[in-house]
Amino acid sequence: MLSKMEINKRAMEESIALLACPICGSAFEFSEPRSFVxxxxxxxxxxxxxxxHLLKQAHKTKYDQALFESRKKIIASGFFxxxxxxxTEIIAETKKEQIVIYDAGCGEGSHLARVVEQLQATDCDVQAVGLDIAKxxxxxxxxxxxxxxxxxxDLANCPNQRETADVILNILSPSNYEEFKRLLQTDGFLLKVVPEANYLRELREFIYVDEKSSYSNESVTSRLAEKxxxxxxxxxxxxxxxxxxxFADFLEMTPLGWHIEADKKSKLLGNPPEELTVDLQIIIAKKTNLS
Known part of the structure; x- marks a missing residue:
């Protein structure tokens, strides 16, 4: 039986044509035992x-192992x-037998892994690459x-060859639209997920008593439409x-939970809501000839 390292190594070798050097942008060749040159x-x-690790230089983020472990638990519970x-349905509607998917801002991988699993169940041949700056x-x-x-x-310098992606996933994550345009094939598309007004409404109303209790994605969607x-x-x-x-894992995972006052957090953990509102917008966007 192959180790996880060997399974991942094989996937990388099979997808080597999708990857690019983050320093100079040229193609890779594989050199045994485990180098991309x-x-x-x-x-x-x-x-x-x-x-x-395809960064030009090391980069520290505020996202630690505890956050990603909590994120995995919440996703495994079926929350999303x-x-x-x-x-997955939207991607499957392309009717492609072979498809290349990049997850820009993949985190600990749960979303992409589930999409791949569901697509493979329909006999679709999927090549998938997850990208995130958080090691x-x-x-x-x-x-x-x-x-x-x-x-x-780094999403501002994706280590991938131009025009290789059928789909770029960007789920509740920052974007770099210039890079996305470079990576998308002519008929490819970006599938971006952003919060809607009532996303986690119960939590927002508990934490905030001012205008922050409501959320608008207008600035995000306007920026996307420009690009x-x-x-x-x-x-x-x-x-x-x-x-x-x-619920403690949920507060660890979401930025909303990072700055709650200690007494409020204790009260919330003692009597958390039994359900939360998931309210999200899915946007499908393609390349444009406009700059």
């Missing part, structure tokens, strides 16, 4: 347990299940979901139950 001799080794089902998340993804190419990468051609917009709204023993 470009034509300019820049070399990157597969790290344990099987991911590629209806969203991921719909995301702890990518490290966990490689450990938990072998068979996908996991990369520590890409929006083809389709839809809203996914549902109530998601959340177990009391998972």
């Amino acid at each position: 470009c034509s300019e001799r820049h070399a990157f080794d597969i790290a344990k347990p099987g991911y590629l 299940g209806k969203l991921i089902e719909r995301v 702890e998340g990518v490290k966990q993804a490689a450990r938990d979901y072998p068979g996908i190419v996991w990369t520590v990468a 890409l051609t929006v083809e389709h917009v839809e809203r996914v709204t549902y109530k998601a139950p959340i177990a009391k023993d998972l």
Whole structure:
């Protein structure tokens, strides 16, 4: 039986044509036992347990292992299940037998892994690459979901060849639209998920008593429309139950929980809501000839 490292190494070798040197942009060749070397001799080794660190320089983030472990638990509970089902349906509607998916801002990999699993169940041949600047998340993804190419990468300098992506996922994550345009194939599309007005409404109303209790995604969606051609917009709204023993993980995961006053946090953990509103907007956008 292959180790997780070997499974991930094989996935990287099979997807080597999708990758590009983050320093010079040239193509890679694989050099045993575990190095990716470009034509300019820049070399990157597969790290344990099987991911590629493709940053020009080290980058520290505020996202630590505890956050990603909590995120995995919440996703495993099915909290985002209806969203991921719909995301997968949209991708499947392309009817492609082979598809390349990049998850820009993949975190600890749970969303991408579920999309890949559901697409493969329809006999779709999927090549998937997860990208995130937070090493702890990518490290966990490689450990938990072998068979996908996991990369520590900067979305402002994606280590991928131009016009190679059929779909770029960007779920509740920052974007770099110039890079996304470079990476998308002519008929490819960006699938971006952003919060809607009632996302986590119960939590917002508890934490805030001013205008912050409401949320607007107008600035995000306006920026996207300036850079890409929006083809389709839809809203996914549902109530998601959340177990009391998972609520501390939820507060660890979401930025809303990072700055709660200690007394408020204690009160909330003592009597958390039994369900939360998931209210998200899915945006499908394609490349445009406009600059």
